[in-house]
Amino acid sequence: MRQDGSAQAMTMSERADALEEHKMHELEHIITKSVLFNLADGKVETVSGPALLAQNPGKYVLMGADPRLPKMPEKPTLVDYFRCRFASTAHLLQSATHALKAGHDEKVILACLLHDIGVASFIRCDHGYWGAQMIEPYVDEQVSWAVKTHQALRFFPDESVGYKYPEMYLKLFGPDYQPEPYIVEEYKRARNHKWYMTSRLITVNDIYSFDPSAKVNLDDFVDIIGRNFKQPKEGLGLDNSPSAHMWRTMMWPTRFL
Numbered sequence: 372m373r374q375d376g377s378a379q380a381m382t383m384s385e386r387a388d389a390l391e392e393h394k395m396h397e398l399e400h401i402i403t404k405s406v407l408f409n410l411a412d413g414k415v416e417t418v419s420g421p422a423l424l425a426q427n428p429g430k431y432v433l434m435g436a437d438p439r440l441p442k443m444p445e446k447p448t449l450v451d452y453f454r455c456r457f458a459s460t461a462h463l464l465q466s467a468t469h470a471l472k473a474g475h476d477e478k479v480i481l482a483c484l485l486h487d488i489g490v491a492s493f494i495r496c497d498h499g500y501w502g503a504q505m506i507e508p509y510v511d512e513q514v515s516w517a518v519k520t521h522q523a524l525r526f527f528p529d530e531s532v533g534y535k536y537p538e539m540y541l542k543l544f545g546p547d548y549q550p551e552p553y554i555v556e557e558y559k560r561a562r563n564h565k566w567y568m569t570s571r572l573i574t575v576n577d578i579y580s581f582d583p584s585a586k587v588n589l590d591d592f593v594d595i596i597g598r599n600f601k602q603p604k605e606g607l608g609l610d611n612s613p614s615a616h617m618w619r620t621m622m623w624p625t626r627f628l
């Protein structure tokens with residue numbers, strides 16, 4: 372709070388914070404941000420439970436679905452996450468469509484469809500590792516391995532399949548960017564791995580605009596998902612797999628605990 376208390380003197384970001392706080396007060400429950408969400412705003416901070424209760428008398432913290440987000444079904448599937456939680460799916464669908472048209476097998480198509488779900492749903496940093504962990508219990512090991520290692524392979528050309536260092540990376544990171552040593556080591560391990568080409572094919576099909584007018588549709592991949600992604604009967608995230616909590620967190624990102 373500013374000491375002079377004047378609304379005019381508030382900066383844009385203070386005004387946005389105040390508006391957000393106002394909106395939170397209108398909701399039935401107290402909705403909070405995890406530390407990670409604040410870190411992304413450049414703030415190392417969190418608000419304690421007692422402080423929240425003091426700021427919101429008579430209310431409880433949210434311990435379930437966030438009413439501001441699309442409602443998930445009781446037993447969600449991967450397709451439900453695509454529709455209700457993934458912020459952008461065009462790139463995933465374009466890559467998978469490209470792999471489908473190139474006649475690759477279903478493992479490669481699924482790997483292309485899921486390769487960036489880390490980014491689409493969750494977080495950018497180390498998205499290949501996050502995405503691989505999310506899907507690992509539900510797909511063939513080859514698919515999750517390929518998703519993990521595309522993180523590294525993207526930075527290294529392979530002329531044998533016509534893969535060059537992406538122009539987009541030059542624009543995004545600048546010409547002097549060098550991948551971190553752990554990425555270089557990951558690349559070296561992957562280069563000699565029996566499934567190298569599965570991951571390499573993700574990078575070959577990982578094109579940002581192979582045909583901007585191409586019509587892509589998740590419906591085209593529902594059967595491939597059905598055959599290659601083990602949908603838990605309890606619902607994805609409500610099962611007991613080692614990564615179920617990651618899906619639950621995506622379903623309930625603002626649950627207090």
Ligand SMILES: [Fe+2]
Pocket residue numbers: 486487498499521522
């Ligand atoms: Fe990626």
Ligand SMILES: [Fe+2]
Pocket residue numbers: 462486487577
């Ligand atoms: Fe990608």
